[in-house]
Amino acid sequence: MARVLIADDASFMRQMIREIIEPEGHSVVGEATNGIEAVEQYEELQPDLVTMDIVMPKRSGIDAVKGILAKHPDACIVMCSALGQETLVMEALQAGARDFIVKPFKPDNVVATIQKILEKES
Amino acid sequence: MALDVAKYRKLFLEEAAEQLGEFSRALLELEKDTGATESIDVIFRMAHSIKSMAASLGYDSVSEFAHSLEDRMEVIRSAGRIASGEELNLLFRGLERLESMIEVVRETGEPPPPEPELLSELSDARAFDPSTQIVEAKKKLQS
Numbered sequence A: 001m002a003r004v005l006i007a008d009d010a011s012f013m014r015q016m017i018r019e020i021i022e023p024e025g026h027s028v029v030g031e032a033t034n035g036i037e038a039v040e041q042y043e044e045l046q047p048d049l050v051t052m053d054i055v056m057p058k059r060s061g062i063d064a065v066k067g068i069l070a071k072h073p074d075a076c077i078v079m080c081s082a083l084g085q086e087t088l089v090m091e092a093l094q095a096g097a098r099d100f101i102v103k104p105f106k107p108d109n110v111v112a113t114i115q116k117i118l119e120k121e122s
Numbered sequence B: 001m002a003l004d005v006a007k008y009r010k011l012f013l014e015e016a017a018e019q020l021g022e023f024s025r026a027l028l029e030l031e032k033d034t035g036a037t038e039s040i041d042v043i044f045r046m047a048h049s050i051k052s053m054a055a056s057l058g059y060d061s062v063s064e065f066a067h068s069l070e071d072r073m074e075v076i077r078s079a080g081r082i083a084s085g086e087e088l089n090l091l092f093r094g095l096e097r098l099e100s101m102i103e104v105v106r107e108t109g110e111p112p113p114p115e116p117e118l119l120s121e122l123s124d125a126r127a128f129d130p131s132t133q134i135v136e137a138k139k140k141l142q143s
Helices: A011-024 A035-045 A061-071 A086-095 A107-121 B005-032 B037-056 B060-079 B085-108 B116-123 B130-142
Strands: A003-007 A027-032 A049-053 A077-081 A099-102
Touching: A003 A011, A003 A035, A011 A027, A011 A107, A011 B005, A011 B037, A027 A035, A035 A049, A035 A061, A049 A061, A049 A107, A061 A077, A061 A086, A077 A086, A077 A107, A086 A099, A099 A107, B005 B037, B005 B085, B037 B060, B037 B085, B060 B085, B060 B116, B085 B116
Parallel strands: A003 A027, A003 A049, A049 A077, A077 A099
Antiparallel strands: none
């Protein structure tokens, strides 16, 4: 089971992800509300996996992915995208994000995507 | 996982109220400075966030309307500024409409349908594209 950092500026979305993954045995070790916090909390908490929103204040999710991967090339990051963000998702995947989940979240899809990434890691 | 709709509706209404406040403040900044990029970014993010939250709750009309505002802001973001007073006015009307839609959700638990005309105006990105306006003005002069 994974220690997860959730990065999203909307508490609504952070709570939703938490409620989807905690019953699966994962633990949420931190919540970041912008890209700067995401990078800082990654350093501090060293989570097994990060769910990263793309559109966030101060530093975008894509910049935060680049910032984390520059120091931690093996970091497992899943992008949270919405309709119309295909180009940004591609940019994040090219930067090294492992996969993406699409809003509105489908719980089964979120769980399966995280599971797939963790299995590849083990 | 069964979504606790009442709980998430409350969260949505609280968070959307804050975001609409930020949207409004940023729009007032844009009225003073049509090239205020930070304000343009704020409105883009607020529309984006409301779109995603509304979609999560099945408030499709609210999500669709916020999406059209987000798309409009994407065009403005690329241009780096509001093209005209007319476009600013459109954003004020968009904000007002979004506020009223969310108020209906607060009162009834259901969203109303969007105004098709305003949705269409917001979607008509070409109307405020300065290059398009120049080309169309030239065409008029030549005809």
